[in-house]
Amino acid sequence: xxxVLASCYDEAARFWVENWTDGDVTLxxxxxLSKSGWRHYxxxxxxxxxxxxxxxxxxxxITGVLTRLPCVFEQELLSIVETDxxxxxxxxxxxxxxxxADLSCPIxxxxxxxxxxxxxxxxxxxxxxxxxxxxxxxxxxxxxxxKTEPKQAQIPSxxxxxTVIGDRYIGKVDPILGNxxxxxxxxxxxxxxxxxxxxxxxxxxxxxxxxxxxxxxxxITTAIxxxxxxx
Amino acid sequence: MLTLLWGLPGDSxxxxxYQELNYLxxxxxxxxxxxxxxxxxxxxxxxxxxxxxxxxxxxIDLNQVTGVYLRPYESRRLPIVVEAGxxxxxxxxxxxxxxxxxSWVEMTSALxxxxxxxxxxxxxKPYQLQKIRQAGFLVPDTLVTTDSDxxxxxxxxxxxxxxxxxxxxxxxVSRLSPEHHKRLANVAWCPTQFQQYIPGQDYRVHVVGEAVxxxxxxxxxxxxxxxxxTTDYPQLKSDILPLxxxxxxxxxxxxxxxxxAGIDLRKTDDGEWYCFEVNPSPGYTFYQQETHxxxxxxxxxxxxxxQPQTLGxxxxxxx
Numbered sequence: 231x232x233x234v235l236a237s238c239y240d241e242a243a244r245f246w247v248e249n250w251t252d253g254d255v256t257l258x259x260x261x262x263l264s265k266s267g268w269r270h271y272x273x274x275x276x277x278x279x280x281x282x283x284x285x286x287x288x289x290x291x292i293t294g295v296l297t298r299l300p301c302v303f304e305q306e307l308l309s310i311v312e313t314d315x316x317x318x319x320x321x322x323x324x325x326x327x328x329x330x331a332d333l334s335c336p337i338x339x340x341x342x343x344x345x346x347x348x349x350x351x352x353x354x355x356x357x358x359x360x361x362x363x364x365x366x367x368x369x370x371x372x373x374x375x376x377k378t379e380p381k382q383a384q385i386p387s388x389x390x391x392x393t394v395i396g397d398r399y400i401g402k403v404d405p406i407l408g409n410x411x412x413x414x415x416x417x418x419x420x421x422x423x424x425x426x427x428x429x430x431x432x433x434x435x436x437x438x439x440x441x442x443x444x445x446x447x448x449x450i451t452t453a454i455x456x457x458x459x460x461x
Numbered sequence: 462m463l464t465l466l467w468g469l470p471g472d473s474x475x476x477x478x479y480q481e482l483n484y485l486x487x488x489x490x491x492x493x494x495x496x497x498x499x500x501x502x503x504x505x506x507x508x509x510x511x512x513x514x515x516x517x518x519x520x521i522d523l524n525q526v527t528g529v530y531l532r533p534y535e536s537r538r539l540p541i542v543v544e545a546g547x548x549x550x551x552x553x554x555x556x557x558x559x560x561x562x563x564s565w566v567e568m569t570s571a572l573x574x575x576x577x578x579x580x581x582x583x584x585x586k587p588y589q590l591q592k593i594r595q596a597g598f599l600v601p602d603t604l605v606t607t608d609s610d611x612x613x614x615x616x617x618x619x620x621x622x623x624x625x626x627x628x629x630x631x632x633x634v635s636r637l638s639p640e641h642h643k644r645l646a647n648v649a650w651c652p653t654q655f656q657q658y659i660p661g662q663d664y665r666v667h668v669v670g671e672a673v674x675x676x677x678x679x680x681x682x683x684x685x686x687x688x689x690x691t692t693d694y695p696q697l698k699s700d701i702l703p704l705x706x707x708x709x710x711x712x713x714x715x716x717x718x719x720x721x722a723g724i725d726l727r728k729t730d731d732g733e734w735y736c737f738e739v740n741p742s743p744g745y746t747f748y749q750q751e752t753h754x755x756x757x758x759x760x761x762x763x764x765x766x767x768q769p770q771t772l773g774x775x776x777x778x779x780x
Contacts (some may be wrong), residue, residue: 238775263601266649269611272587272603273594281607310650322629325605325652328587343581345589352564354506369507374557376498376550399596 236298238306242445244300263322270329270382294458295337297321300345336461339424348420360436363413364441367436389432393443394423396457404432463525464764467492468532473746475532479760489518498537502561526611528764530571579718580741584629596713598736602657609645621658634684663730668714668722669759675702676748697751706734
């Protein structure tokens with residue numbers, strides 16, 4: 231059973247799970263953590279259980295997890311008393327961080343203490359890391375002062391994306407850019423990464439990186455399933 | 462060579478190190494968060510990193526900074542910012558200052574006590590406990606659950622069980638008692654952490670680089686930080702750990718990438734050492750005042766002795 235851990239508002243995740251007929255793919259949302267049956271015995275997977283589709287299952291039945299949730303947001307804990315939501319959201323996030331880290335199945339991506347989806351860097355950190363792996367970058371300048379109005383972030387008029395999944399990449403770009411994207415993912419210690427460039431040619435600039443693959447692309451969802459089946 | 466301290470002057474651990482650095486005569490600047498409205502930052506990040514911090518009291522080149530000790534509060538929670546409201550210009554400014562500095566401390570080659578990404582392991586206590594166990598310490602049996610039947614079984618198995626928060630939200634460690642029976646069904650709403658109760662002698666160990674300061678704590682309370690009355694008030698005294706445990710503490714701090722760490726240990730009557738938690742931003746002055754251990758001096762010396770690290774080392778840290 232493949233689990234997609236996502237927000238209840240993540241329509242792309244829901245669309246994929248509901249329309250995928252070739253395999254056992256199930257959505258897990260924070261609301262499912264407010265159901266009796268979760269047992270996370272630290273370091274003892276054989277005794278640990280999860281609640282999936284309202285059924286209590288052994289965590290050993292889980293064959294992979296795709297995480298699309300950086301943390302649990304209080305806004306989706308509607309069944310929790312409003313004043314308790316911030317605390318419960320923090321507790322659920324902390325629980326998921328430990329639960330995911332303890333699983334033995336492949337996870338895209340393994341959680342870090344800062345983010346359930348993997349290495350959560352700020353834009354400046356991604357730029358610096360990109361330059362370290364040999365990508366062409368444009369220097370990111372900031373001047374922060376109450377005396378001057380902040381500049382609005384410039385949205386590039388054109389961008390192309392490369393999705394790295396394990397040891398392969400998907401994207402219509404020069405192979406040099408594809409291989410650089412794989413290097414950046416390796417540098418960041420993640421198996422799933424979406425890298426954005428300003429154009430598809432080999433001399434393109436790195437723009438940004440994130441963990442949000444396009445789940446409406448069958449090429450990407452197929453690659454994700456292949457990643458889990460090959461691991 | 463310059464040390465940067467970031468936080469509030471009223472923060473005892475931070476200000477005590479500031480005094481030590483001044484006493485040592487080491488160039489030091491204190492970035493006072495109360496000056497948020499007057500803080501100006503320029504930061505340029507590409508294949509290199511460059512920047513400046515400017516306040517009414519100083520202007521520094523970030524590339525001159527070789528040591529950073531940070532204990533900031535969220536600037537958006539400063540009274541002047543809260544009063545202005547979340548739509549105000551100063552609120553945006555405070556958020557931007559925090560974001561720029563927090564990104565810079567993750568990338569700089571200076572020694573940082575401690576990088577936020579490393580401190581975050583404390584955001585999930587069971588996650589951190591997995592790392593503690595991997596470092597060779599015994600850890601208490603732990604169950605995080607929404608299932609009251611599982612709690613009853615765990616309780617019966619261990620006889621005595623405590624519960625505490627999973628996240629970094631500070632909570633009092635409490636022991637389960639018969640009065641909790643009726644309330645246990647409430648765990649269905651949110652995963653809750655239970656641990657085997659380990660009786661024994663508490664120790665707080667501060668690791669500062671290679672230096673280790675152990676403090677034995679005598680208290681009858683389940684959580685010595687929250688004494689029930691004056692008879693429970695903890696008695697602290699400086700102590701020396703067995704060499705093997707001392708080395709394990711250094712190793713644990715290193716594994717967690719925390720040059721400064723406050724490690725909570727308990728020694729059982731059988732001589733076994735359990736580790737419960739690692740505090741990545743320890744309020745060490747509470748212990749220093751009672752034991753007179755020179756922890757603040759060690760922190761100041763660590764900040765001043767550190768040379769800029771090589772790029773390879775930095776990369777391994779930000780990775």
